[in-house]
Amino acid sequence: MNIRSSLRCLLVVGLVSVWPATIVATYANDGSTDQRFLAGLRRRGLFELAGRYCRDRLDRADLPRRRRAELVIELSRTLAEQAVNSAPEERPPLWEQARQVTDQFVRQYPGDPRLLLVRFQDALGVLARGELARQEAQLVADNRQLTETARTHLRAAIQELRKLADDVSEQLRERSRPGGPKTVRDQPDQLAAYELASLEKNLQYQLARALRNQGECYGSDSPDRANSLNQAVEILDPLSKLDSIDPLAWKSRIDQVICYRLLADYPTARQKLEALLQQKPPPAIALRARAEKIRLALATGQLPEAIAILSSGRQIDGITSADLDYAWLETYLAAWRAASADDAQQATQWQTKATEMVRLIERRHGLYWTRRAEMLLAGYVRGSPDRGDLAMLIRAAESSFRSGRPDDALAAYDRARGLAEKNGEADRAFQLGYVAATIEHHRNRHQQALARYRQSALAAPNNPKAPEAHLLAIHHAAQLARKQSSGHLDQYTALLQEHLQTWPDTPSANKVRWRLGRLRQHLGDWQNAIAAYRAVSPNDPEYVRAVEAAGECYRAWLDQRKAAGQPTEKIAAEAAGWFESLVLGPEGRLPERWSPLARQAALTAARLRLDYTPSGYAPAERLLAAALQGATDAPPDWTSAARALLVFSLAGQGRRGEAAEVLKSISAGPPEQLLDMLEGLQRVAAAARPEVRAELAALQLHALELLRPHQDRLSPAAGQSLGRIQAQALADAGRSDEALRQYEVLAKASPRDPQIQEAYAQLLSGRTDRTSLGVALARWRELEKKSAPGSARWFRAKYAVASLHYRLGDHQQAARIITLLEVLHPEMGGPKMKAQLLGLLDRCRAAEKR
C-alpha cells in the first residue's frame, strides 16, 4: 500500500511537472509550425484562409507577446501577397490593412524587442507595393502616374529600411559594448546577437532590392538611375561574398548580375554571370541565371543567342521557374517583332508560340505572373498596330479590360474585329463588335455604346443576334433622348425607323413599333402613333396594351379635333370599325369566349361611337349588349363600365324605360355595383351633350332612389360619393335649389375636397341674384387660395373670380386681374383657357369704355 501510494504520488508529481513543460514546448514550437502552415496556404493562393487564421489567433487576449509579434508579421505578409495577386481595384484596401496591422502593433507595444521585425515587415510591404507599381509602369503606355506612385513608395521603403538598418546596428553596438547585455540568458525575450546580425543582412539585401527598383523607375540616361543602381551594387558586394550556405548569398549574386545589366554594363554582367554558373548554384538559382542570360542576350540585341538558350529547356531537376518562363515569353515576342518585318510565316509561328506561353504561365504560375505576361503581350500588340493574329488580339483585349484599362481593350477589340472582317469571318466580327459594345454599355457611355451596337448590327444584318444588338442601341438612344434635347430625339426616331426597315418581321420589330407608338403618342403625333400601334402584329404579347394605347390615341386625337371644331364622325366610325373587327375576328362572328382583348376592343369601339358620332347609340348598344351577355368572367370594373355605357346608349336613344330596367337589374345585386355604375354614369355624363345629360341625371336620381333603402349598408366613403353624385344629378336635372342645399351640406362637411368645392362654386355662379354671386365670389376666392398656382383649377378659379367681378359691375378689377395674370403666366393655362380669359378681358374693356 505504501509503495503504491508513493508510486501514485510520484506519477502525479511527474505528470504535473511534465505537463507545463509540454505546454511551453507546444507554444515554443507552435511558432515555426504556424509559419510553415501559413507559407503553404500562401503558396496555394489561399490568402483569405491564412488571413482569417492569423486574425483568429490574434483576437485571443492571452497570447504571449512573442507569438503576437510573429502572427502580426505573418498577417501583414499574407495581406501584402494577397494584394500583389489581386486585380488593381482590389489592391488599395489590402495594402492599407497590411500597414494598419503593423502600425497597430507598433503603437500598442513600442518597447517590444520584436518591434524591429514588425517594422521590417511593414517596410517590405511598402517595397512590394512599389515594385508592383514599377513593373506595371514598365508595361503600360501612359505610365506617368504609375511611375510616380512607384517612386513614392520606393522612396518611403528605402527611408524605412535605412532607419531600421541604423537601429539594428545601434542595437548590435550596444550588445558588443563592455557591460551591456551579452547573452540570451540575461534578457530572455530580447533578440539574440546572431538574430540581429541575420536581420541586418536581410535588411541590406532588401535595401539593395529597393534601390534597384528605384533605379528602374528612371529613364536609361538619367543620372538617378545610375546612382541608385550603383548604390545597390555596392550594398550587394559584401553579401555576395558570403558563404554559399547562406541563402542570401546566391540571391545577392543574381541581383548583382541584374544590376549590372540594368546599368547597361554588359561585359561585367556577363563576367559575373559566368562566375556564378561556375560555382554550381542550386536549381532555383540556376534557372534564374538562365533567365538572366536570355535577358542579357536580348538586351545586347543578340536574338539568335537568346533563342539558342531556349533549347536548354525550361526545367532543371523537375523544377520550373516563373521567371524563366517569363523570359521565354520575352524572347518569343522579340522574335516575333523581328520576324514580322520580313518573314510573315515565321512571324505567325512565333506568335502562336507566344500565345501558348501565356496560356502555360496562366496554368502554372498564378495570378501575379499571368497578369504580367498578359500586360507584356498587350503592350507588344499595341505597339505594332498592323500585326497580330486574332487570338493574340483577343487575349490582349481581355487582359487590358481585366487590368482596368477599357480604352486599350476597346482599341484591341476594334483591331480584332477589323482582322476578322478581312478574313471574312463575319460572325466572329459581329461577336467581337458586340463584346466591345457591351464594355461601353457597362460604362454607361450611351452615345458610344449606341454607335457600336448599331454598327455591329448593320454590318451583319443576317446574324440572328443582330436585331437584339440594334434594340440595345435603341435602348441607349432612349436614355439619351430622355434628356429631351431635340438632336437626341431625332436620332432615336431615326434608329426606330431603321430597325423597322431592316428587320420588319422579327419579334423585336414589334417592340420597336410599340416604342415608336409611345414616342409619337408622347409627342402628340396621334395619327402616326395610331399607325405604329396598329402595325404591331397580333402575336406579340404586348398586343393588348398596344390596342389600349391605340384607343387612347384615338380619343386624344378626336378630342383635339372636337375642340378645334373639326368633324370627327368619319374617323371615329373607321376606328370603331377596326376595333369591332378585332372583336369579331376573321370570320366576322361574335366570339363565344371573350378574351380580354375582345372586351377591351368592344368597350373602346362603343366609347368611340357614343362620344364622337351623332348616331352612334344604336350600334354601341348592340355591341355592348352582346358583350355583356358573352363576357361572363370579366372583371367587375369592366362590367360596370360596360353597363354604364349601355345605360348611356339607351338613354341617348330615349329608351328611358329600358335604361331603368338595366338599372333595376343592377340594383338587384349588391349596392356597391350600383354605386360603381352610378360613378360610371357620372363620368360618361360629364362628357355628354346637355340634353343627354338631363336624361342621364333623371336616371341617376332614379338609381339613387333605388339605392336609398340600402344606404346604411355602404361605407362612409361610399356614402360621401353618393352625396356628391346626387348633388350633381340634381344640378344637371335642373333642380338647382335642392342641388344648392345639398352642396352646402357637402361643402361644409368636406372643406378640403376640391371637386365638391368647385362644383358648389360653379352652381352658385350659375345663379343670378347678388347674394348668391357674393357667396360664389367668396367660395372661388377660397378655392384659388387653396389650389396650387399654375394648375388648371387655379386658372378656372381666377377666371371665375374675374367673371364674377364683371357681372357684379366691377369691370376695372376684372380687367386688372386678367392683365396681371397675362403678365405673370403668359400661356394662361392652355389655349382654351387663354381664349376664354382674353374674351372676358375684351368684354371688360368694352364695358369700361361705355
Added chain:
Amino acid sequence: MTPMIDVIFLLLIFFVCTAGFQAAEEILPTNLSLPGSVSSNVEIDLELEDLEEIVVKILYADGRPHWQINQRDYNRLAEVRAVLSAAARVRIDLPVILDVEPNVPLENLIDVYDLCRRIGLERVQFAASVEP
C-alpha cells in the same frame, strides 16, 4: 503780405484733404417687414388679395443669376424688368416678395431691388424662413 499767402496756402491744403476721393456713397432704404413681425395691423385689402402676389425668386448657378417669377423661369434681367413693369402698370402698389437663394451675391439682389424701385414698386419685402 506773406502771412496772407500762408493763410491761403493752408486753406487750400485743408480743402484738398477733406475733399476725399471716394465715390459718393448712396443708400437704398428697405422696409423690413417680415411675416410674423410685431404690429402687423395691416388690413387685408380684398382687391389686392384677388391680384396674386409677385414672388421673385433669385437663384445663382454656373456663375450667372437666374430669376423665377411665380415659378416661371427667366434668364435675363431685361425680361424680369418687362414683367415687373407690366405688373406695375396694372397696379402700382402690388407687393413684391424677394426670395433669395443663399448663394446669390448681393449685387444681384441689389439689381432686382433697384429695378423694383426704378419701376415704382415700393412695397418690396424679403422672404425669410423664420426659424424658431
Added chain:
Amino acid sequence: MRVATHLTRGSVGFNMTPMIDVVFLLIIFFLVSSHLARQEIQLELDLPDASSGRRIEEEDVRRVVVNVLPDAQLDRQIMVGGTLLDGPELARMIRYESQKSDRPLEVRIRSDRRVPYRVIEPILLACARAGVWNVTFAVVAGG
C-alpha cells in the same frame, strides 16, 4: 559807454503776424479733426451699384454701420466698428443698440457686392427680431 535806455521805448512792440498764423493753424486743425471724426473711417469695400439710390443725408438719427467683408477672416465676415462679429454677437449688439435709447436706430449694411445672401440674411433677421425697421443698403451710383 552807451547804455541802452529801455525807458525811451514806450509800448512793448511785438510782431502780430505770427499770432495770426498760429490762430489760423489752430482753426484749421480743429475743423479738419472734427470733420474726420464725424465721418467714420470707412472700410474699403466694393459696394454694389444701383441707380435709384438716395444721397446720404446726415440726419439726426443713430446709426450702426455693419460692414460685410468679401472673405471670411477667422470664420467671421461681419465687422462693426472695427471688430469682427459672428451671428449671435451681431444680434445681441443690434438688440442692445435698439434698446439703448428712444431715438430710432438706423442700421446701414455696407457690403461687398460679391457677398452671398446667406451672410446678409442673418443681419436682416437680427434687425427684424430687434424691431429695427430702418435698414439701408449702401450702394454706389451707377448700374
